[in-house]
Amino acid sequence: MTIAPRHQHLDQMQPWSDRHQLLECLSATPEAPDVMTFTFRSDKDNWFRYLPGQFVTLELPVGPEPVMRTYTLSSTPSRPFSIAVTVKAQKDSVGTRWMFEKLKPGVRIRALGPLGDFTHIRHPGEKYLFISAGSGITPMMSMTRYMADVAPLSDITFINCSRGPSEIIFRSELEYLARFMPNLNLGFIVEQCGGTELWSGLKGRIDKAKIGLLAHDFLDRTVFCCGPDVFMDFVRTTLEAAGFDMARYHQESFRPASLDLAPAPVEGEEGEVRTSIRFTMAGKDVSCAPGQTILQAARGAGVRIGAACESGLCGTCRVMKLSGEVEMAHNGGILDDEIDEGYVLACCSRPKTDVQIEA
Missing domain, CATH: 3.10.20.30 (Beta-grasp domain)
Incomplete structure (x- = not known):
């Protein structure tokens, strides 16, 4: 006999707290080569409160000492009963490889967050240009899913770059969302195509010409950019050279700004206090x-x-x-x-x- 899950309305539940609750894995879903989406619920009856585009830090028990890895949420807070991260496993990755091999439905892990300032909620604009590469698509997907639910008329030009057509993460879902979001315009750029892959879109690396072709009015948009550091540096430099107002440029990077701490006293300096x-x-x-x-x-x-x-x-x-x-x-x-x-x-x-x- 199947027992129906307990149902509670949102106002009967407390928000999830990283101090008191764990995450329980609900599913592990392949998205593209070496890319998986892991969906979690709270191990208690909680809902998740965060901003689209924020990140969490997962404590992964890979050995005697756990490792901490930070991942952007690809889910949307407009669906608050679960959260998801979409991650790409590199050859030398430790934490992500553990997730691919060991993180199955029912496994519980500790998490910290959500945190982060990379969200259109804190940096609103009249219309948006999302530029991403590879797994840098995840915060853009979170924001797009959120707008699809709460503001489907939002004006978004969504540019994503990948190595090949099969590596475009969330391609099918984005094409589906574009059917119901009249102002969501998709632009996929691939570096190359395999011998059996059909592709009629843009090829090569992103540049000013391709940005202008896919978003002719990019100078008037609020830009969010996420991807490898080299990719983001190129996009930033390209926009600056084009005269873009960089006050409307935002990039997600775990390279922090320098900390404004006072310089440490020199050993033996007068006034030095331990x-x-x-x-x-x-x-x-x-x-x-x-x-x-x-x-x-x-x-x-x-x-x-x-x-x-x-x-x-x-x-x-x-x-x-x-x-x-x-x-x-x-x-x-x-x-x-x-x-x-x-x-x-x-x-x-x-x-x-x-x-x-x-x-």
């Missing part, structure tokens, strides 16, 4: 040299604090500061209400006084 960090859960008191971050001091003492980007962007190293003062300069990896509660990012926080950290 501080002490008490890691309460580990039961260790650690001397922290001037200029050291909490994360650096923790590692030197063998205290484990999970970290991924180590630059104040992903929020993985968030810890509770129980007492003391720190100097923290981050790149958006922590929310204001979390700071008010006492949380800090260990990777970009330097003690100003003796501190106690819950770690």
Whole structure:
């Protein structure tokens, strides 16, 4: 006998919290060669609150010590009962290969987030140009799915670059959405075609001419760009040379802006002060040299604090500061209400006084 799943309305449920709930894998779906979408629910009765285009950091148990990997959500918050990440496995990848081999329905993992500023909600425009390459399509898909649900008349020109037709992620779904979104214009560019692949679209690498052909009014659009660093650098330079207003250009990159921390005092400099960090859960008191971050001091003492980007962007190293003062300069990896509660990012926080950290 099949038992019907319990049904609750959204207003009967609490939002998912990375401090209290885990993610449970619902499905692993192939999308393209070496590309999979992993869909998750909460291990409790929760719904997911985030902005389209944001990311999560997954804690993957690949060995004695887990690894932290950051992935953009490809799902839309307009369908809040599950979230999904779409990932491409590289030859030398560790975390993603573990996901392909071990992350099956029913497996539970820890996650942090969602976080991130790469979203049209925070950078709205009258009309959009999404430019992506490879798996950089994921935040664009999240935003497009969201607009399909809540604003189907949105004006979007969607350009995606891939190696070949079979490697275009979400191609079928995008073509389906374009049937119901009259202002969604798709432009696929492939580097080459196999001998048996039929292709009538653009070939080669992206350039100003192809951008202009697919989006003749690109100078008037708000641009979101995501892909390999070399790809994004080229798009940015091309738009700048064309006279584009770069205030309307946004790119997703886990290369953070430089942290605006005061320079560390030189050893022996007058006024140099060492501080002490008490890691309460580990039961260790650690001397922290001037200029050291909490994360650096923790590692030197063998205290484990999970970290991924180590630059104040992903929020993985968030810890509770129980007492003391720190100097923290981050790149958006922590929310204001979390700071008010006492949380800090260990990777970009330097003690100003003796501190106690819950770690």
